[in-house]
Amino acid sequence: MRRILEIDPANLTVTVQPGIINAELKAAVAEHGLFYPPDPASYEQCSIGGNLGTNAGGLCCVKYGVTRDAVLGLEVVTADGTVLRLGGKNVKDVAGYALMQLFVGSQGTLGIITEATLRLRPAPPPKLTMLAFFPSLDAAGEAVSAMTARGLGPATLELMDRATIAAVDDWQQLGLDREAAALLLVESDLPGVAAEAELEAAEAACRAAGASFTLRAADAQEADWLRQGRRLAYRALERLGIAHMEDVGVPRSRIPEMLRAIEAISARHGVPIPTFGHAGDGNLHPTLVFSRDDPTAAERDALVRDALYRAAIGLGGTVTGEHGIGLARKPYLEVQRGPEVVAVMRRIKAALDPAGILNPGKMV
Amino acid sequence: MRRILEIDPANLTVTVQPGIINAELKAAVAEHGLFYPPDPASYEQCSIGGNLGTNAGGLCCVKYGVTRDAVLGLEVVTADGTVLRLGGKNVKDVAGYALMQLFVGSQGTLGIITEATLRLRPAPPPKLTMLAFFPSLDAAGEAVSAMTARGLGPATLELMDRATIAAVDDWQQLGLDREAAALLLVESDLPGVAAEAELEAAEAACRAAGASFTLRAADAQEADWLRQGRRLAYRALERLGIAHMEDVGVPRSRIPEMLRAIEAISARHGVPIPTFGHAGDGNLHPTLVFSRDDPTAAERDALVRDALYRAAIGLGGTVTGEHGIGLARKPYLEVQRGPEVVAVMRRIKAALDPAGILNPGKMV
Numbered sequence: 001m002r003r004i005l006e007i008d009p010a011n012l013t014v015t016v017q018p019g020i021i022n023a024e025l026k027a028a029v030a031e032h033g034l035f036y037p038p039d040p041a042s043y044e045q046c047s048i049g050g051n052l053g054t055n056a057g058g059l060c061c062v063k064y065g066v067t068r069d070a071v072l073g074l075e076v077v078t079a080d081g082t083v084l085r086l087g088g089k090n091v092k093d094v095a096g097y098a099l100m101q102l103f104v105g106s107q108g109t110l111g112i113i114t115e116a117t118l119r120l121r122p123a124p125p126p127k128l129t130m131l132a133f134f135p136s137l138d139a140a141g142e143a144v145s146a147m148t149a150r151g152l153g154p155a156t157l158e159l160m161d162r163a164t165i166a167a168v169d170d171w172q173q174l175g176l177d178r179e180a181a182a183l184l185l186v187e188s189d190l191p192g193v194a195a196e197a198e199l200e201a202a203e204a205a206c207r208a209a210g211a212s213f214t215l216r217a218a219d220a221q222e223a224d225w226l227r228q229g230r231r232l233a234y235r236a237l238e239r240l241g242i243a244h245m246e247d248v249g250v251p252r253s254r255i256p257e258m259l260r261a262i263e264a265i266s267a268r269h270g271v272p273i274p275t276f277g278h279a280g281d282g283n284l285h286p287t288l289v290f291s292r293d294d295p296t297a298a299e300r301d302a303l304v305r306d307a308l309y310r311a312a313i314g315l316g317g318t319v320t321g322e323h324g325i326g327l328a329r330k331p332y333l334e335v336q337r338g339p340e341v342v343a344v345m346r347r348i349k350a351a352l353d354p355a356g357i358l359n360p361g362k363m364v
Numbered sequence: 365m366r367r368i369l370e371i372d373p374a375n376l377t378v379t380v381q382p383g384i385i386n387a388e389l390k391a392a393v394a395e396h397g398l399f400y401p402p403d404p405a406s407y408e409q410c411s412i413g414g415n416l417g418t419n420a421g422g423l424c425c426v427k428y429g430v431t432r433d434a435v436l437g438l439e440v441v442t443a444d445g446t447v448l449r450l451g452g453k454n455v456k457d458v459a460g461y462a463l464m465q466l467f468v469g470s471q472g473t474l475g476i477i478t479e480a481t482l483r484l485r486p487a488p489p490p491k492l493t494m495l496a497f498f499p500s501l502d503a504a505g506e507a508v509s510a511m512t513a514r515g516l517g518p519a520t521l522e523l524m525d526r527a528t529i530a531a532v533d534d535w536q537q538l539g540l541d542r543e544a545a546a547l548l549l550v551e552s553d554l555p556g557v558a559a560e561a562e563l564e565a566a567e568a569a570c571r572a573a574g575a576s577f578t579l580r581a582a583d584a585q586e587a588d589w590l591r592q593g594r595r596l597a598y599r600a601l602e603r604l605g606i607a608h609m610e611d612v613g614v615p616r617s618r619i620p621e622m623l624r625a626i627e628a629i630s631a632r633h634g635v636p637i638p639t640f641g642h643a644g645d646g647n648l649h650p651t652l653v654f655s656r657d658d659p660t661a662a663e664r665d666a667l668v669r670d671a672l673y674r675a676a677i678g679l680g681g682t683v684t685g686e687h688g689i690g691l692a693r694k695p696y697l698e699v700q701r702g703p704e705v706v707a708v709m710r711r712i713k714a715a716l717d718p719a720g721i722l723n724p725g726k727m728v
Contacts, residue, residue, distance in 0.1 A: 010513050010617035033515075055458045066456060068465075069433070082704045089615035091645045092430060092685040094419045094469050095693070095700050096728065097709045101432075101465035105458050122515020149374050151397075151486020194558045251453035253374035281455045321456040329459070336459050340446045344716065345461045351715035352708065364460065 001049075001114070004028050011089045013072060015117045018049025025118075034120040037064035040322070041231045052113050055105030057322030059230070062280035063155045063189075064121070066322065068104040073117030076103050078110075079353040089117060102348070107324050108359040110352045124189035127155055129223035130199050132206035132214040133180035137161060137263065140182035141256030143209035144279045147186075148252045152202055156187035157280025158230050161259075164274040164287075167236040168229045176229070180212060184279065185230050187223075233276040237287050240272075244288040244301055248312035249321030252282040261311040262286045269304050283321030309335070325363050333364065365413075365478065368392055375453045377436060379481045382413025389482075398484040401428035404686070405595045416477050419469030421686030423594070426644035427519045427553075428485070430686065432468045437481030440467050442474075443717040453481060466712070471688055472723040474716045488553035491519055493587035494563050496570035496578040497544035501525060501627065504546035505620030507573035508643045511550075512616045516566055520551035521644025522594050525623075528638040528651075531600040532593045540593070544576060548643065549594050551587075597640040601651050604636075608652040608665055612676035613685030616646040625675040626650045633668050647685030673699070689727050697728065 001017035004025065008014070009032050016025060022043040026036050039058035040046050050056070052074075057066045064070075073087035086100040087093060103111050134140040140159055147157065160168065162181050169176045176183065184206065188198040203214050217223035237243040250258045259275065262284075266273040277284035288304055290297035309319040309332045319325075319332045334342045345364045349356075365381035368389065372378070373396050380389060386407040390400050403422035404410050414420070416438075421430045428434075437451035440463075450464040451457060467475050498504040504523055511521065524532065525546050533540045540547065550566045552559040567578050581587035601607040614622045623639065626648070630637040641648035652668055654661035673683040673696045683689075683696045698706045709728045713720075 008617070010509055011615045012512060012515070013615075055462075057456055061456065065433075068462070069429075078708065082708075084705050084708060085702065086705065088680050090613050090680070090682050090685070091616065092421055092425065092613050092642070092647045093682040094684050094686055094688050095682050096689060096697055096706065097474070097712060098419075098432070098462070098465045098469055099705065099708060099712075101462045105462055110461070145374055148376060151376070191554075191558050191561065194555050197555065249454050249456050251375045251377075252455065253372070278456070283456045316452050316454070318454050318457040318459050320458050321454070322458055324458050325460060333460055338449065341448050341450065341463065342460065344442065344446075344448060344463060347715040348461060348463075348712060351711040 007032055009034065012120045013089050013117050014120055015115065016048055017115060018047060018052065018113050020048050022046050022048060022051060029120055030123060033123050035123040036118060036120055038067045038070055048116060049113060052104050052116060053107045054324040057278065057283065059156050059158060059278065062157050062278060063153055068101055070119045071100060071104055071116060072119055074100050074103060074113055075115035076111040076113055079355065079358050107326065107363050109349060109363045110358065125191055126220055127187040127189045127223060128195045128199050129217035129226055130186045130203060130214055131226060132184045132211040133177045134182045134210060135212050136181045137259040138256050139210035140184055141259050143184060143206045143211065144255050145253050146205040146209055147202055150201065150205055152198060154186050154198060154202060155189040156185055158185040159279035160230060160233060160276040161274055163272060164233050164237065164276045167240060167274065168233055171236045171239060172229055172232060174225060174229050185226060234287065237274050237289060240289050241292055242290045242297060246286045246305065246308055247320045247323040248308055248317055249283040250312055250315045250317035254315040255279060255282055257315055258284060258312065265304060265307045269300055271300055271304050327362060371396055373398065376484045377453050377481050378484055379479065380412055381479060382411060382477050384412050386410050386412060386415060393484055394487060397487050399487040400482060400484055402431045402434055405598065412480060413477055416468050416480060417471045418688040421642065421647065423520050423522060423642065426521050426642060427517055432465055434483045435464060435468055435480060436483055438464050438467060438477055439479035440475040440477055443719065443722050471690065471727050473713060473727045474722065489555055490584055491551040491553045491587060492559045492563050493581035493590055494550045494567060494578055495590060496548045496575040497541045498546045499574060499576050500545045501623040502620050503574035504548055505623050507548060507570045507575065508619050509617050510569040510573055511566055514565065514569055516562060518550050518562060518566060519553040520549055522549040523643035524594060524597060524640040525638055527636060528597050528601065528640045531604060531638060532597055535600045535603060536593055536596060538589060538593050549590060598651065601638050601653060604653050605656055606654045606661060610650045610669065610672055611684045611687040612672055612681055613647040614676055614679045614681035618679040619643060619646055621679055622648060622676060629668060629671045633664055635664055635668050691726060
């Protein structure tokens, strides 16, 4: 089930089977001058079916929305074998309940997605790319908040902390500033001179927040290196030991507090937690790193995760911004949402899959 | 329940009670340089609660999305009196099922929305406004398709047909071209010179599709008149008799076919059906007009509506793009969605409101 069934430039849609890899889909529509935005860092390996199951995000979701925002139509097989056709190519449609939105992000627990019609956009112009380096995590967090408050809508707004910068630079030799406590990767894909104006405004916000220096990618290739550096963050951290990536999210104004909480948790438990992520969305990937021969790793991993989840929830945040509840975060669904809300989710699960045969044990 | 509870510029959110009028909300956030996009034509009368219930659209949804796209958090009271807090201020959150999305657009049949946290945007620059006049409806439809295919993303892309133009012009004396079969209202709110470039591209697409002429609003006041002309379309048609506005939607490439179908249905049944609407979304408002003393009005109204709904469904469209199923369109929900899909909707209704006490008889 890896086929592209139709590319429809007149309606800016593509219809696919769920096994197709995100990057294959992107490449196929790019030949028509079109663009499928959602881009998880794993886009060269992950399938659209997985993206739909988790409502996956990615780097450019800060501007273009997450997977659910890109879905116009679905074919879903329910627990009793019924085939549902939901939506289609209508941009607006309020006939009945939002079943399509409900199935997206349900991790296969409500039905199995067998086909999807996705929204495309015209391919935007090549991005202008900027890096800003900061003397403290706080300053980087403040820069993100300032950009949000100033209403900047960059195509990319990513953060890497000192340990992540070092791990990426050791591996990829990008010549990043190892003295900085954090960097922000900011990109604009606005047309013409508007891109330059957007990056100038972002640069001003970074400097006002205390950036030590900023630099622009000299050309498309250098921009690609920098972007690739961010995409490789998790794999770079895996070279340091057993790396366990988390996925907390907070309201954007709370990013500085969440970054401070991560530092405090790291210090308290003696576990390095390099952090990177989609700062423009408030979605951070603190990544626990344990040495491969640490016998206490599993135990401390559980303690640190517990502390991270509770810190995010305490800031009005979420235990998972784009990866999903699955099994690992299942005990925290009720902590975050409250028992009443989870009870409603369970009623929906029972209504659609009374025998519990769809991805059993996951999510609710 | 008409209060604004919080405006949060740092997170670009506003939290409101559902009774607040859309226009009041817009005005309050505008004082902070912020913008709440969804703008039903009735925005000066309609409440946010109603907007949430129907997942309302509007003129600028073509660029900024519909009401559901603007919702970050909800408080909902369920049929058994439980108070649910859903979402909050997180931009990304995949913890559990998309309950929030499900409640939006459910017309109060699954729960009662008592509070909402909505996404704002920084106020965009003043719009540049263009009108294009066409010698045929087909040509206007082709221009819309061409703009979609060229990937133009105007802030407004609205259509009015000859009869609507005449009704608006008779009432408002705007000096519109009464010879034209249709006009498109196209607006850009891109920053700086990008707006000019966008309107030029739109103008080129209109001319290529056969526009007889195009004109720009000379200033903000003239733009406002033209926009107001479109907003008053329904009220202008009400001056002609009993006006019954419909709300079909089709994939954008099928707009010319839908416009031809509306003309054919009008001729077949001898009922004038002036048509206007959100052409950029494929969402059209064919409006049946009957004289006030026509004893056959009710009967012919039912026949014409049946024909319109079936034509839209036959083109892969919907019987309602933004107004909702309610009672009037309820018999067509199953025609459009199919019995299997409606059965799933009913299972969800039964799971959340087993006694059927919430807005009884509506939707499913």
